[in-house]
Amino acid sequence: MNRGISGANLPALRSHNTALVLGLLRTATVGAGTGISRLELAERTGLTPQAVSKITARLRADGLVDEAGRGAPTGGKPRTLLRLARRARYAAGVHLDRDELTVVLADLAGGVVDARTLPLDLGRPAGEVLEAVAGLVRETVRATPGADGAVLGAGLACPGPLDHAAGVLHRVTGLPGWEGYPLRDALAERLGLPVVLDKDTNAAALAVLPTGEDAAAGAEPGPGAGDSFGYLHLGTGLGAGLVLDGALHRGARTGAGEFGHQAVAPDGPVCACGNRGCLEALCLAAVGRGDTAGAARLLGVGAANLVSLLDIDRVVLGGRTVLADPGLFAREVAAAMDPRTLRAAGRTVPVTVATAGRRVVAEGAALLALAPLFGQTAVGRPPVRVRGRTVTASRGDISG
Amino acid sequence: MNRGISGANLPALRSHNTALVLGLLRTATVGAGTGISRLELAERTGLTPQAVSKITARLRADGLVDEAGRGAPTGGKPRTLLRLARRARYAAGVHLDRDELTVVLADLAGGVVDARTLPLDLGRPAGEVLEAVAGLVRETVRATPGADGAVLGAGLACPGPLDHAAGVLHRVTGLPGWEGYPLRDALAERLGLPVVLDKDTNAAALAVLPTGEDAAAGAEPGPGAGDSFGYLHLGTGLGAGLVLDGALHRGARTGAGEFGHQAVAPDGPVCACGNRGCLEALCLAAVGRGDTAGAARLLGVGAANLVSLLDIDRVVLGGRTVLADPGLFAREVAAAMDPRTLRAAGRTVPVTVATAGRRVVAEGAALLALAPLFGQTAVGRPPVRVRGRTVTASRGDISG
DNA sequence: TGCACTTTGGCAACAGCGTTGCTTAAGTGG
DNA sequence: CCACTTAAGCAACGCTGTTGCCAAAGTGCA
Incomplete structure (x- = not known):
């Protein structure tokens, strides 16, 4: 019954809109993206151009967004294109599989900057495994100039049942030693970074979410709604990530x-x-x-x-x-x-x-750590007039 | 790819918070609910008491909320309880089944005020069916004193595939005449009211959502998350409504x-x-x-x-x-x-x-029409600090 | 009965959000 | 070269929730 705390105030409003703009900037930055203009950001978000100008000005002051040339000529002043300053921040993505450890370092747009793989037996003692993970993450971060102090956090993707909210493993099939192990907090302490734990299939599904490069041909999300798909992973087991x-x-x-x-x-x-x-x-x-x-x-x-x-x-x-x-x-x-x-x-x-192939889980894990920056939840809809007075409206239960 | 327009401004913020407060007031009003105090509203929403006072003052001025006595003694001034003015507005719920038509009139809290059922062959011509539906809705509304000008809209629940967003039926199994029929708009025109069309199973699922009276024993939604369940409907067919x-x-x-x-x-x-x-x-x-x-x-x-x-x-x-x-x-x-x-x-x-028995679909249909008032979508989370500067945060992809 | 204490909830001033109206910048095309 | 078009910033503004304060309305002990 506890719906949680979801009242919104002005800082929340600002956060929401900033995240929305950052999310659109990301889709315009990944791959061969050339950027997106302030006016298009305004059209896509429903915000006024002036509001977008203020938001992007803050983001530029923070070093998260850069200007990236001019848009197509339109008969007037050409639009200035903006894009993420990809190398302003980084996130680590860890795929801890039964027999292998993969670590990627991703930039702000989710692009892979460096990737390393090591054989690793998940049946080894926890401390040993953790040391290997933390070591490979540190090594990967150090290998990228400028990344050292700019890593936002790490995403950690594992097989088997686990609790994302608590950051705890349940029972990894065949490996009873991990049952109930607080993997997230243990790694966070070793790395001195925030860590997000999730199932490998969920991480992979995140990597498949169209951030620009990967929208499947012919897949048309419904009107006004986001993409919906299932990522089916067939390896040593069979699982799915649902978006x-x-x-x-x-x-x-x-x-x-x-x-x-x-x-x-x-x-x-x-x-x-x-x-x-x-x-x-x-x-x-x-x-x-x-x-x-x-x-x-x-x-x-x-x-x-x-x-x-x-x-x-x-x-x-x-x-x-x-x-x-x-x-x-x-x-x-x-x-x-x-x-x-x-x-x-x-x-x-x-x-x-999935085009990312074997690295898809690690890439998705990095996106787990980046996700807090790029929100996509709506605050509501334009007000609705009830019997002459403006009362309220919201996304609520009905979506059309 | 089109994520839709989801930028938020101040009216949207206000709508969101108002809907949130109305939703909590509803759960405190249904059944034998005694009401909820301003301070508890503040705790549950995360808003400040002063913000809740302003919002509830507006709602009281609009006649949607009443004071309802005092709360338990606490050693100081007792809390004033508030609840929905149930009879301030109404919504009609229509269950148009293959062989039967059920109409309910629900008050603001979703409580059934009146209900009528008529045998009706869905195989009859569209005009005839529509006239029967509109007639029974009008009859039901007229039978309740004070309801005539206070009906917010009607929810219409039907079997078979249909398009909620467009308000159009697809193919009702065995009844080809309805294929592509714009049922929502046709009824809206006859009634002069907004109409929401949905599948019968979806309507029933809405009726089962705990608005206070119906939370299943032992069902504990996860931390911070809303209720999740499947409503399975076995009648002439087998379908489900997913919450x-x-x-x-x-x-x-x-x-x-x-x-x-x-x-x-x-x-x-x-x-x-x-x-x-x-x-x-x-x-x-x-x-x-x-x-x-x-x-x-x-x-x-x-x-x-x-x-x-x-x-x-x-x-x-x-x-x-x-x-x-x-x-x-x-x-x-x-x-x-x-x-x-x-x-x-x-x-x-x-x-x-489902405790509502055979009327569950019609009750849920009424809730479809009430839903825009009682939102439950969050705007975001408290800001997150990135490298010393407050950048952003949002519900985004990760939920913990 | 009276007074100290606790708690509720409104009033008023305020900070900060997006919006509006306007101005300046920077192009195109005759 | 100049009229025109479009982009984007400046300044004032309205409205949101917030903060600080105070009046109202109870309880409980002397």
Whole structure:
């Protein structure tokens, strides 16, 4: 029942609008982006040009935003383009997998500046693992001139159930030693930086959110809404990261996205979780007997369920098994989905493979640490007049 | 890519906070609620007491809020309790089903003031159906003294695929005449009132959202987050309404909640949608052969999939078939879910049956029309300091 | 009964947000 | 070269929630 504290005051208003502008600047900065003008920022946010001028002036004074040349001629004074000062701040992204450690250093726009990978057995004692992580992060930061004092924080992505809010691991399958370990705070103390802990699949989903370079062909988010998709990760397990209306959906216990343990066959084989007919068990069995196409088609059935339940715009695939034959997976998953989504939802849902490949989780982890800067939540809507008096309006329950 | 316009200005800020206060007043008003004091409003919203005083003063001047006695003695001046002036405004809720029309008139707090039901064949021509709907709404409004000029709008809940944003029906299964019909605008014109169109399952889910009277036992939303649940409706079909973090999840095309067409058996019977193994086909077949408990257990398997994917807090059941034996359904669904959610998510998920019974959809439809008044979206969080300067913060992608 | 104390809640002045009206800057095109 | 167009900053402003203060309205002990 406790809805939390969500009253808004002027500093919150300012933060919200600043984050909104920064978010748009980021999408205009990533990849080969040339920047975005103040007026376009005003159009996209709904703020007045003057308000955008003030906000961008503050950001420029803080060194977070630079001018980047002129826009196309329009018959009058050309628009001045703005973009993020990419190297003004950095964030570290850590992918702590069962047998491997990957660390990336990302700039303000999320671009990877440096990346390092090390073999690492997650079964080793916690102190040892933490020292390896902290060491590789420090090494990566030191290798980039100017990054040393400018790292905003670190994102840490791990497999298995965990609690994002508390920063604590639950049970990493097969590795009982990590149960309940406060990984976030332990790393934060060693690094002297804020750390955000999340599931690997959630991190990967963040990396796939279109920050400019990666919007899937044909995927059109609905009117006024953010992007919605599922990132399906098939590696040593099968999980998903869900982005709904442009925001990661974790669930209250960081339990969302347990895609692999949906039941799709009443009398299927017994899964490692103890139940029958889990999609993960069927899928991995198919992979195990070399039937990659069969695994992909099973994945497609699960993906079709996801589309039916959540009305997402697109599906993105990743994980080692998928990356071993990306074309086949994209093709077979789509083939398995099409008849179901066409008949049930009347549309074809685009299926792609995450372009960042094996580094997608680490890149997403860095975005976890950058996320507080780039908000996207609305404060509300224009006031509504009720019986002649302006009373109120808000996004509330209804969205149209 | 178009994130929509979400910049916030002072009127938006005011609307947001006013809606927040109204929402808390509503939860304190429904049922046997005695009201809520200004100071508690301040604590719950995070606003200062003075800000709450100003907001409630405006609402009292508008006639939307009344004083309602004193709070418990605390050793000083007792708090003055406030509550919604329930009869200050009304909203109509329309449940247009295949064979029946139900209209309720709800007061500001969502309480049902009057309700009427009529047999109505949805296969009749559109004009005839609309006239019946408008007629029953008018009749219901006229029957309540003081309601005539005070109706904020009408919510209209229908079965089958439709577009909430456009207010247009897609194809109502078996009734091709309604395909593409702009039902919302047609009714709005006849009534001279704003109309909101939504799926019956979404409306029912709104009615189940705890506005005070209906919080399921044992359901604890996660820290800082809103309630999350799935409302599963088993009647002539099988569908769901999803509430995630306190907000209805519709999807960009109002397609979310197609719970019945998830595949749970690779070689199952052919469903009406043309695919094999849909949960709806299996479930309805079980009902058809009198195996109600079997249908309930199948429902439980689907519900467990929902919990795995979305990490929801609870499951609520409704629909004619469920209401024919509520106890059995609650028991068997829970029994089928428990082994799956215990092993996969480590918890038991409460299962209840919607208390509003057959009227739940119409009640929820009325809430659709009231929703714009009672927002629950946050503007952001307190500012975050980055390298010594206050830059920004927002809810953004990460929620902890 | 009276008085000290506690707590509520309004009044008034204020800081800071985006907005408005206007001016200046910097181009294009005849 | 000049009229015109468009971009973007300056200054004044309205309105938001906030702060400091004070009156109102209780409780509880002497």
